[in-house]
Amino acid sequence: MTTAESPAPITAYEGSCSAVGDGRAVRDVLARVGDKWTLLVVATLRGGRLRFSELQRHIPGISQRMLTLTLRQLERDGLVSRTVHAEVPPRVEYELTDLGGTLLQLSIALGDWAIENRARIEAARAEYDAR
Amino acid sequence: MTTAESPAPITAYEGSCSAVGDGRAVRDVLARVGDKWTLLVVATLRGGRLRFSELQRHIPGISQRMLTLTLRQLERDGLVSRTVHAEVPPRVEYELTDLGGTLLQLSIALGDWAIENRARIEAARAEYDAR
DNA sequence: CAGTATCCTCATCGATACTG
DNA sequence: CAGTATCGATGAGGATACTG
Numbered sequence: 001m002t003t004a005e006s007p008a009p010i011t012a013y014e015g016s017c018s019a020v021g022d023g024r025a026v027r028d029v030l031a032r033v034g035d036k037w038t039l040l041v042v043a044t045l046r047g048g049r050l051r052f053s054e055l056q057r058h059i060p061g062i063s064q065r066m067l068t069l070t071l072r073q074l075e076r077d078g079l080v081s082r083t084v085h086a087e088v089p090p091r092v093e094y095e096l097t098d099l100g101g102t103l104l105q106l107s108i109a110l111g112d113w114a115i116e117n118r119a120r121i122e123a124a125r126a127e128y129d130a131r
Numbered sequence: 132m133t134t135a136e137s138p139a140p141i142t143a144y145e146g147s148c149s150a151v152g153d154g155r156a157v158r159d160v161l162a163r164v165g166d167k168w169t170l171l172v173v174a175t176l177r178g179g180r181l182r183f184s185e186l187q188r189h190i191p192g193i194s195q196r197m198l199t200l201t202l203r204q205l206e207r208d209g210l211v212s213r214t215v216h217a218e219v220p221p222r223v224e225y226e227l228t229d230l231g232g233t234l235l236q237l238s239i240a241l242g243d244w245a246i247e248n249r250a251r252i253e254a255a256r257a258e259y260d261a262r
Numbered sequence: 263c264a265g266t267a268t269c270c271t272c273a274t275c276g277a278t279a280c281t282g
Numbered sequence: 283c284a285g286t287a288t289c290g291a292t293g294a295g296g297a298t299a300c301t302g
C-alpha cells in the first residue's frame with residue numbers, strides 16, 4: 001500500500017466488467033485508506049471534532065509523527081478539515097468533512113466485516129497451518 | 132451508534148463499541164485487504180474460477196511472485212479456494228469461497244467510492260498543493 | 263504451467279530530539 | 283500544545299533465475 005507510484009500502465013478491468021472500476025482508482029483509494037492509521041483516524045473522528053492531543057490519546061500506539069502525517073494526507077484529500085484557533089496555548093481541531101463522512105461509512109462496513117468474519121478467518125488459518 | 136451527542140471521546144474501540152470494532156480487527160483486515168494486490172485479485176475472481184496464468188494476464192503489472200504470495204494468503208484465510216487438476220501440464224484453478232464473496236462485496240463498494248469521489252479528491256489535492 | 267529461491271531497493275514507520 | 287527534523291530498522295515488493 002505504498003503511496004508514491006505508478007508509472008505502470010495498469011488498465012485492469014476496463015470494459016470487462018464495471019464492478020470494481022479500474023484498478024488504478026481502486027489502488028489509489030487503498031493507498032490512502034489502507035495504510036496503518038488512516039481508517040483508525042477517520043473512525044475516531046466519527047463523534048465529531050477532536051484536537052490533536054485527543055486524537056493521539058484515543059488511538060493507542062500511534063506516534064506523533066504518524067498522526068501528523070496521516071492528518072496531513074487526509075486534509076490534503078479533503079477528507080478532514082483542520083481548524084487552528086488563535087490562542088495560547090495553540091488549539092487545533094480536526095473534523096471529518098462531508099466527503100470524509102462517506103469514507104467513514106465504508107470504514108464502518110469494513111470494521112463490521114472484520115468483526116463478523118474474524119473467527120472464520122482465524123479458523124481457516126489454523127486449518128491451513130495444520131498442514 | 133453514531134453518537135452525535137457527546138464530545139466525550141469514544142475511546143479507542145476496546146472491543147466495546149461496535150461502530151468500527153476494535154482497532155486490532157480493523158487493522159488485521161486492512162493488512163490483508165489493503166496491500167497492493169489482494170483486492171485486485173479478489174475483484175478479478177468475481178466472474179468465477181480462473182487459473183494462475185489467467186489471473187496474471189488479467190492483472191497487468193503483477194509479478195509471478197506477488198501473485199503467488201497473494202493467492203497463498205487468500206487461500207490461507209479461506210477467501211479463495213485452490214484446485215489442482217492432475218494433468219500434464221499442470222492446471223491450477225482459483226475461485227472465491229463464500230467468505231471471499233462477502234469480501235468481494237466490500238471491494239465493490241470501495242471501488243464505487245473510488246470512482247465516485249476521485250475527481251473530488253483530486254480537486255482537493257490540487258487546491259491544497261496550490262498553497 | 264505453476265510455481266520456488268535469491269537478491270536487492272526503497273518506502274514506511276517508530277523513536278528520539280528539538281521548536282514556535 | 284502541536285507540531286518539525288533526523289535517523290535507523292523493518293519488510294513489502296520487483297527482477298531474475300531455476301524447477302517439478
